Amino acid sequence: MVGKDRKLRLAVSALGLGLGMLLAQGAAEAADKVKVGLMLPYTGTYASLGNAITNGFKQYVAEQGGKLGGREVEYFVVDDESDPAKATENANKLVKRDNVDVLVGTVHSGVALAMAKVARDSKTLMIIPNAGADELTGPLCAPNVFRTSFSAWQPANAMGKVVAERGHKNVVTLAWKYSFGEQSVAGFKESFEQAGGKVVKELYLPFPNVEFQPFLTEIANLRPDAVFVFFSGAGAAKFVKDYEAAGLKAGLPLYAPGFLTDGTLEAMGGAGEGVLTTLHYADGLDNAREKSFRSGYVAAYKAQPDVFAVQGYDSAQLLAAGLSGAPAGAFDKEAVMKAMSAATIDSPRGSFTLSKANNPVQDIYLRKVEGGQNKVIGVAAPKLADPARGCKLMN
Ligand code: PHB
Numbered sequence: 001m002v003g004k005d006r007k008l009r010l011a012v013s014a015l016g017l018g019l020g021m022l023l024a025q026g027a028a029e030a031a032d033k034v035k036v037g038l039m040l041p042y043t044g045t046y047a048s049l050g051n052a053i054t055n056g057f058k059q060y061v062a063e064q065g066g067k068l069g070g071r072e073v074e075y076f077v078v079d080d081e082s083d084p085a086k087a088t089e090n091a092n093k094l095v096k097r098d099n100v101d102v103l104v105g106t107v108h109s110g111v112a113l114a115m116a117k118v119a120r121d122s123k124t125l126m127i128i129p130n131a132g133a134d135e136l137t138g139p140l141c142a143p144n145v146f147r148t149s150f151s152a153w154q155p156a157n158a159m160g161k162v163v164a165e166r167g168h169k170n171v172v173t174l175a176w177k178y179s180f181g182e183q184s185v186a187g188f189k190e191s192f193e194q195a196g197g198k199v200v201k202e203l204y205l206p207f208p209n210v211e212f213q214p215f216l217t218e219i220a221n222l223r224p225d226a227v228f229v230f231f232s233g234a235g236a237a238k239f240v241k242d243y244e245a246a247g248l249k250a251g252l253p254l255y256a257p258g259f260l261t262d263g264t265l266e267a268m269g270g271a272g273e274g275v276l277t278t279l280h281y282a283d284g285l286d287n288a289r290e291k292s293f294r295s296g297y298v299a300a301y302k303a304q305p306d307v308f309a310v311q312g313y314d315s316a317q318l319l320a321a322g323l324s325g326a327p328a329g330a331f332d333k334e335a336v337m338k339a340m341s342a343a344t345i346d347s348p349r350g351s352f353t354l355s356k357a358n359n360p361v362q363d364i365y366l367r368k369v370e371g372g373q374n375k376v377i378g379v380a381a382p383k384l385a386d387p388a389r390g391c392k393l394m395n
Contacts (some may be wrong), residue, residue, distance in 0.1 A: 034071045034323060034331065037094030039105030039115060040129075042079040045208040045233045046107045048263055049308045050079075053129045055301050056312025057104065060320070063296065068316060069323025076100055080111050082208070087114035095122050101331045102127060104315055107308075108207075109133035109152070109180040116145050125322075125333055129315040130308060133179045134187075137359035139390030144333070146340055146358040148314040150280055151386040152183035153190075155257035158364040158381035159228065159278040160191030163255050168225040170200045174215055175230040177204035184230040184257055192228075200224055210238045216246040227252055232259035237267035244271040258282075258367055258374060263306035265372050272369045280362045281307040281349040282376035290348040305348075314347045321345070357388035 038057070040050035054077075061073050076098040078090045087110070094100045095118055102125040106112050112131030119126035120142050128136060128147040132154075137147055163171060171192065175181030181204065189199045201222055203215050219227060227248075231239045240260065243249055249271070258279025261272050283304070284290065293313060297305040318340055325339025326332045344353050345360075352362040364381040367374040388394050 032071050032328065033074050034068055034102070034319070035074050035076065035098065035100045036319075037076045037078070037098060037100035037103045037105075039078045039080050039090055039094060039103060039111075041082040041107050041111075044082050045210075045235045046082045047233070049107045049130060049233055052263060052306055052308035053107070053312035053315070055297070056305065056309035056314075057129070057316045058312075059293075059296055059300055059309075060313045060316035062300070064320065068320040069326070070328065071323055080106050080108070082106075082108040082111060084108070084110035084114055087111040088118060091115045091118035095119075095124050101125065101333075102319060104129060104319075106131055108178075109136075109183075110178050112136060113140070113179065116140060116142070119145055123333075125336065127315045127318060129311045131180070132183070134183050134386070134389075135179075137355070137357040137386060137391060138388055141357045141388065141391035141393050143337060143341075143358075143393065146318060146354065148318055148345070148360060149311045150362075151359055152180050153187040153386050154362075154381075154384055155259075155278045155280065155364055156184040156187030156230075157191045158366075158384060159255055159257060160188045160193075160197070161195060162276070162278060162366055162380050163188075163226055163228065164192050164195030164197045166226075166253075168197060168253070170198055170224045171226050171228050172201045172203065172219050172222050172224040173199055173228045174203045174205075174219065176207035176209070176235070178207050181207070181230045185228070188228050199228075208235055210235050212239055212242045213246075216242060216248060219252070220246070220248060224252070227254050229254065229256045229260065231256070232262075233264070234267070236260045237264040240264070240268045240275065241271045258307065258365075261367075261369050261374055263308060265369060265374070270372075275369045276377075277367050277369075277374065278364050278380045279307060279367060279374070280352075280360070280364055281310050282365045282367045283373040285348065285350065285365075285376060287348070287350055289346050289351075293348040307349075310348045314345050314349075317345050317347070318343060355385050355388060356393045357386065357391040358393070359386045359388065361385040 321343035322336035322340035326335035
């Protein structure tokens with residue numbers, strides 16, 4: 001017969017065992033989760049870009065049954081407001097306070113440069129779903145910093161050749177004055193001038209200023225053959241409308257990286273028709289992934305996707321590839337990074353791989369706005385890799 005004391009001891013130890021098992025199970029679940037920090041603009045001129053990236057990322061996760069590489073995804077979200085002055089503090093909230101496994105962000109290059117510094121210093125894995133500053137996969141490249149979008153150089157350099165081939169000699173450029181605008185102009189100028197053209201004037205206005213009128217007057221007075229611009233988001237829609245309203249559209253061809261017309265055509269209300277742009281994506285590309293992605297996006301969000309949604313989707317795909325190639329259990333950053341570097345991403349843009357600098361090697365399409373869509377009319381630069389000047393990982 002078991003004594004009263006012994007019964008009590010058995011009961012207590014059974015309870016302890018149960019509790020221990022529960023705790024162990026909880027720890028395993030926590031370890032199996034992946035903590036994703038989304039740092040994106042949800043307000044301001046780039047708000048629609050931040051939302052599209054978020055939608056695309058979550059669409060891919062939903063398609064995998066709510067998991068990436070078999071892990072539940074826990075999100076931590078910060079609105080970066082496209083404000084470089086707040087970027088370090090915002091990134092630190094995700095890295096130090098929330099202890100995320102991966103930082104996903106952002107749209108604005110100035111903000112991304114500050115984020116990347118936090119990522120490098122803390123050795124946090126970072127996936128850039130848009131920002132194109134050349135430095136990010138150039139002199140500031142790092143093994144833990146990946147980009148699923150583009151460098152400023154890629155679409156701009158492809159456009160320089162197109163504009164030269166179309167017989168234009170003198171071009172005026174106009175862009176927001178910050179790293180991405182300046183580097184887009186530099187990338188364009190490099191190939192355009194190599195092909196015999198001349199950038200006769202570089203005009204800039206502060207980000208996110210949309211008082212375009214004085215610049216349009218100056219452009220008209222300069223009488224170039226064509227105009228090359230960088231604008232995006234709400235500011236891009238206003239620019240293209242103002243360009244048409246100023247009477248410039250009919251006689252002065254407008255060229256740009258495709259950010260000008262992606263996600264903005266509806267807001268332009270027809271003013272964008274006919275504009276030629278270069279980008280690593282176009283609406284309705286002829287591949288199976290684009291078809292399933294587009295129909296899934298429309299079903300989930302009741303809106304057409306754009307390049308930003310694609311980049312969000314592909315960021316989730318890249319992370320999934322990393323996690324699938326790493327052991328289960330605690331987040332093994334080195335193994336995740338290795339699998340990410342080796343991944344081929346089956347993207348709606350067409351499949352792509354990453355360069356040694358962790359930037360996509362991808363086709364840059366020539367697109368034309370037709371019937372409210374960015375239709376592909378050719379490949380301006382096949383399998384274009386950023387030169388990654390100054391990146392130590394290239395050697
Ligand atoms: C950037 O700041 O890198 C940037 C912003 C908006 C775009 C493209 C690039 O559409």
